[in-house]
Amino acid sequence: MNPTNLLRADLGPVQILLSLVLAFSLAFLWATVYRRTHTGIAYTRSFYFSLILISPMIAMIMMAIGSNVALSLGLVGSLSILRFRTVIKDTKDMTYLLGAIGIGLCAGANAWLIGTIGAAVLAVVAVVMSKIGHDRVGSADYVLIFRSGLREPWTALPEEAQRLIAWKQLRSATDVDSGTEFEYTYSVRLASRVPPERVVGELSQGALRQVIMIAPENHLEL
Numbered sequence: 763m764n765p766t767n768l769l770r771a772d773l774g775p776v777q778i779l780l781s782l783v784l785a786f787s788l789a790f791l792w793a794t795v796y797r798r799t800h801t802g803i804a805y806t807r808s809f810y811f812s813l814i815l816i817s818p819m820i821a822m823i824m825m826a827i828g829s830n831v832a833l834s835l836g837l838v839g840s841l842s843i844l845r846f847r848t849v850i851k852d853t854k855d856m857t858y859l860l861g862a863i864g865i866g867l868c869a870g871a872n873a874w875l876i877g878t879i880g881a882a883v884l885a886v887v888a889v890v891m892s893k894i895g896h897d898r899v900g901s902a903d904y905v906l907i908f909r910s911g912l913r914e915p916w917t918a919l920p921e922e923a924q925r926l927i928a929w930k931q932l933r934s935a936t937d938v939d940s941g942t943e944f945e946y947t948y949s950v951r952l953a954s955r956v957p958p959e960r961v962v963g964e965l966s967q968g969a970l971r972q973v974i975m976i977a978p979e980n981h982l983e984l
Contacts, residue, residue, distance in 0.1 A: 784877065789862055793810050798889070813862045817869065821869040904950050904977055907946070912969055919970070923967075
């Protein structure tokens with residue numbers, strides 16, 4: 763083995779340091795955008811730190827491999843031993859993870875301009891899309907559960923309360939008291955800019971009792 767091959771002649775210490783600093787800086791920006799725009803109960807602080815650390819790691823691996831085919835094949839064999847069992851529930855989290863890997867690839871391949879402009883553009887798009895999503899209050903589907911002694915409870919509701927629900931579909935109806943009371947489960951979509959708290963309050967004042975509204979996991983806010 764030639765000892766001179768242990769050091770990459772085309773990469774000096776300054777260039778290596780700059781690539782790692784750039785990867786860390788862009789990854790910190792990308793992870794901060796993720797934290798600021800995240801919605802859902804699947805947020806974990808460990809995933810936030812992973813987004814920051816994975817880019818410098820990828821950059822380091824890219825600089826180590828370079829154009830060496832033997833090293834790249836050895837890396838593939840080494841990574842095949844690892845088994846990642848963490849399940850990413852939100853597809854948006856997977857997108858952020860892919861973005862962090864892309865930042866590391868650009869930094870490690872010395873494509874600094876591509877990485878900087880790409881990360882900035884993606885961050886702006888992510889922030890804008892998150893703002894657009896927050897403007898549509900009540901656009902998400904909910905599961906509405908309530909009890910009533912009526913076989914057609916919606917007809918007994920005031921017209922104003924009915925307008926709060928833009929769409930509904932019966933999922934189940936259960937007899938809970940020998941035909942005197944029923945439990946209904948609906949999939950509903952709220953009217954534009956109608957918060958779920960208002961729906962629960964309005965429906966509870968009529969012929970419905972024990973009104974419960976459940977949001978899907980990917981629509982819950984933290």
